[in-house]
Amino acid sequence: MTGDLRTSAPTRPAAAPRQAPKSPARRGRWGVHIFLAGVSLAFLAPLLLAVYASLRPYEETAQDGYFSFPKHLSFEYYRRAYTESGMGKYFTNTLLIAVPGVLVTLFLASFVAFAVSRLKLRGGLVLLMFFTAGNLLPQQVIVTPLYVLFNRIPLPWWMSDSLTMYDSYWAVIIVNVGFQMGFCVFVLANFMRTLPQEILEAAIVDGAGVWTQFWRITLPLCRPALAALGTLEFTWIYNDFLWALIFISNPDKLPVTSSLNNLRGQFFTDYNLLAAGSVLVALPTILVFLLLQRHFIAGLTLGSTKG
Amino acid sequence: MALNIPRRAGRRRLRRFTRRDVVVLGVLLGLPVLLDIVIIWGPTLASIGLSFTAWDGVGDVHWVGGDNYKNLVENYPAFWPAVRHNILWMLFLGLVATPFGLFLAVLIDRGVRFSRFYQSVIYMPVVLSLAIVGFIAQLILGTDQGVVNTILNNDENPIDWLGDSHLNLWMIMLAAGWRHVGYVMILYLAGLKSVDPQLKEAAAIDGANERQTFFRVVFPTLRPVNVIVGVITVIEALRAFDIVYAVNKGRNGLELLSVLITDNIIGEASRIGFGSAIAVVLLTVSLGFIVTFLVQELRGARDR
Numbered sequence: 001m002t003g004d005l006r007t008s009a010p011t012r013p014a015a016a017p018r019q020a021p022k023s024p025a026r027r028g029r030w031g032v033h034i035f036l037a038g039v040s041l042a043f044l045a046p047l048l049l050a051v052y053a054s055l056r057p058y059e060e061t062a063q064d065g066y067f068s069f070p071k072h073l074s075f076e077y078y079r080r081a082y083t084e085s086g087m088g089k090y091f092t093n094t095l096l097i098a099v100p101g102v103l104v105t106l107f108l109a110s111f112v113a114f115a116v117s118r119l120k121l122r123g124g125l126v127l128l129m130f131f132t133a134g135n136l137l138p139q140q141v142i143v144t145p146l147y148v149l150f151n152r153i154p155l156p157w158w159m160s161d162s163l164t165m166y167d168s169y170w171a172v173i174i175v176n177v178g179f180q181m182g183f184c185v186f187v188l189a190n191f192m193r194t195l196p197q198e199i200l201e202a203a204i205v206d207g208a209g210v211w212t213q214f215w216r217i218t219l220p221l222c223r224p225a226l227a228a229l230g231t232l233e234f235t236w237i238y239n240d241f242l243w244a245l246i247f248i249s250n251p252d253k254l255p256v257t258s259s260l261n262n263l264r265g266q267f268f269t270d271y272n273l274l275a276a277g278s279v280l281v282a283l284p285t286i287l288v289f290l291l292l293q294r295h296f297i298a299g300l301t302l303g304s305t306k307g
Numbered sequence: 308m309a310l311n312i313p314r315r316a317g318r319r320r321l322r323r324f325t326r327r328d329v330v331v332l333g334v335l336l337g338l339p340v341l342l343d344i345v346i347i348w349g350p351t352l353a354s355i356g357l358s359f360t361a362w363d364g365v366g367d368v369h370w371v372g373g374d375n376y377k378n379l380v381e382n383y384p385a386f387w388p389a390v391r392h393n394i395l396w397m398l399f400l401g402l403v404a405t406p407f408g409l410f411l412a413v414l415i416d417r418g419v420r421f422s423r424f425y426q427s428v429i430y431m432p433v434v435l436s437l438a439i440v441g442f443i444a445q446l447i448l449g450t451d452q453g454v455v456n457t458i459l460n461n462d463e464n465p466i467d468w469l470g471d472s473h474l475n476l477w478m479i480m481l482a483a484g485w486r487h488v489g490y491v492m493i494l495y496l497a498g499l500k501s502v503d504p505q506l507k508e509a510a511a512i513d514g515a516n517e518r519q520t521f522f523r524v525v526f527p528t529l530r531p532v533n534v535i536v537g538v539i540t541v542i543e544a545l546r547a548f549d550i551v552y553a554v555n556k557g558r559n560g561l562e563l564l565s566v567l568i569t570d571n572i573i574g575e576a577s578r579i580g581f582g583s584a585i586a587v588v589l590l591t592v593s594l595g596f597i598v599t600f601l602v603q604e605l606r607g608a609r610d611r
Contacts, residue, residue, distance in 0.1 A: 134347040145353035178346030210328040239436035
C-alpha cells in the first residue's frame with residue numbers, strides 16, 4: 001500500500017520514493033486514458049441514468065423512453081418519493097440498526113483482534129479462524145435456526161413490542177454484529193500486527209493491565225483502521241436487506257432498503273418515482289463514500305496486504 | 308494449534324495477568340465468542356440437523372433421514388437450474404469480472420493521471436445496495452421504455468432482457484459484475500502497491516517486457532491477494548441473492564440456491580427441513596473454499 005491508499009496508516013514509513021522512478025513510461029498513454037475514461041463512463045452511466053429518469057415526468061418518458069431529450073426537469077419526484085414512501089421513518093429504522101450495530105461490532109472485534117495479535121494468547125490463531133470462517137458462511141445457512149430461535153426468545157415490552165426477539169431491531173442488530181465481527185477481527189488483527197510491539201511492552205513494564213493496554217494504548221493507534229472499518233460496516237449494514245426481510249414482519253420497522261420494495265408495490269408502473277426513491281436511498285452511502293473515500297478504500301485493503 | 312508461539316514467552320506472559328486482567332479477558336473474549344456460537348456456528352449445526360427432518364416450523368419435528376436430499380435431487384424442478392445458475396455466476400465472476408478488475412488495477416497502478424478519479428468512479432457501484440442495482444437494471448433493460456430497447460429502437464417488439472429466461476441471468480450477472488469489478492480492482496490496487504518496485508526494475512534490466520514482468524514477477528508475488536480475491540469471488544457467487552430477489556424474487560430463469568432456501572423457509576409452505584437441506588448443500592460447497600483460504604492464512608500468520 002502506498003500513495004493515496006496508505007495515508008491512513010501512519011505507522012508504516014512513507015512511501016515517497018516509490019512515486020519517483022516512473023518517467024519513461026509516461027508517453028503513449030492516450031490509449032490507456034481513452035480506455036479508462038470509457039470504462040468509467042460505462043460504470044457511471046447507470047447511476048446517471050437513474051438520476052436523469054428521476055428528474056423527468058413519467059408521461060414524458062412513457063412517450064419518448066428514458067433515452068430522450070428532456071422537456072421538463074424537476075425535483076418533484078424526490079419530494080413525492082420521500083413523502084409517499086414514508087422514507088423518513090425508514091431512514092430512522094436503518095439508523096437504529098446500523099449505528100449500534102457498527103459500534104458494538106467494532107468494540108467487540110477490536111478486543112478479539114487485540115487478544116489474538118497483541119497478547120499472543122495461546123489458541124489465538126484458532127480464535128481468528130473461528131471468527132473469520134464464520135464471516136464467510138452463506139447467510140442462508142443460518143437463517144432457519146435463527147428464525148426459530150428468535151421466535152422463542154421473549155423480550156419485555158419495553159424492548160420489543162412484539163414481545164419476542166423476532167420482529168424487533170434487536171434481532172437484526174445482533175445478527176449483523178455476529179456476522180460482521182469476523183471480518184472486523186480479521187482486518188484489525190492484521191492491522192494490529194503492524195503496530196510496534198515495543199509500545200505495549202513499555203506499558204506492561206509500567207504495570208498496565210490488559211484493559212489499559214487495550215483501551216488506552218492499542219485502540220488509539222488503531223484509529224485509522226477503525227475509521228475505515230466503521231465506514232465500510234456502515235455501508236454494509238445500511239445496504240443489507242436480507243436480515244430485515246426475514247426477521248422483521250411489521251412493515252413499519254423495515255429498514256430503508258426494503259422500503260423501496262413497498263414503494264414498488266404501491267406505484268408499480270411509475271419507474272421515475274422509483275428512480276427518485278432509489279437515488280434517495282443510495283445517497284447516504286455514496287456521500288459517505290465520497291467524503292471518507294480514503295478511509296473507505298483503506299479499509300478494504302487493510303486486511304489484504306501483508307506487512 | 309498455536310504451536311508457533313514459543314512456550315517460554317507464553318508462560319512468562321500468562322503470569323503477568325492479574326485477576327482483573329483475567330476478568331476483562333473472560334468477559335471481552337467470552338462475549339464475542341458466545342455471540343459467534345449463538346448466531347453463526349450453533350445455527351449452522353442446527354441447519355445440518357434440521358436438514359434430516361420434516362418440519363413446518365410449528366408442529367412436531369419428524370426425522371426423515373436423507374429424504375430431503377433425495378427429493379431435492381430427484382424431484383425438485385428448481386434445484387438443478389439453481390445449481391447451474393450458481394456455477395455460471397461463479398464462472399462469470401471468476402473468469403470475466405475478476406480478471407477485468409485485475410486488468411483495471413494494473414492500468415491504474417501504472418500511474419496514469421486522474422487515477423484517483425478512475426478509481427473512485429469504478430469503485431462507486433460497490434457502495435450501492437444490490438437491491439438498488441436490481442432496480443437500475445430494470446430501468447435500463449425493462450420492456451417499457453428501457454434504455455437498451457429505446458436505443459435498439461424496437462418499440463413494437465421489445466426484447467424482454469429481464470423476463471426472458473434465456474437472457475435474464477446473463478443480464479443480472481452483468482449487473483452483479485458491475486459491482487464485483489470495482490471491489491476486485493481496489494484489492495488488487497493495494498496488492499500491487501505493496502510489490503517491491505526493485506523487483507520490476509530487476510526484471511527490466513534482465514530484458515523482460517512489461518507483460519513478462521507482470522506474469523512472471525509481479526503476479527506471483529500477489530499470491531495473498533489472489534487468495535483473498537479468489538475466496539471473495541466464490542463466496543459472492545454462492546451468496547448471490549439480493550439482486551435477483553429485487554428483480555423478480557428469483558423466478559423464471561433467475562433461480563439460485565440462496566433464493567430456494569429463502570422461498571422454502573419463509574414462503575407459505577414453510578418447509579424448513581427441506582430448505583435446510585439446500586442450505587447444507589450450499590454450506591458444503593462454501594466450506595471447501597473457506598478451509599482452503601484459512602489454511603493459506605494460517606500459513607501466512609505462522610511466517611510472520
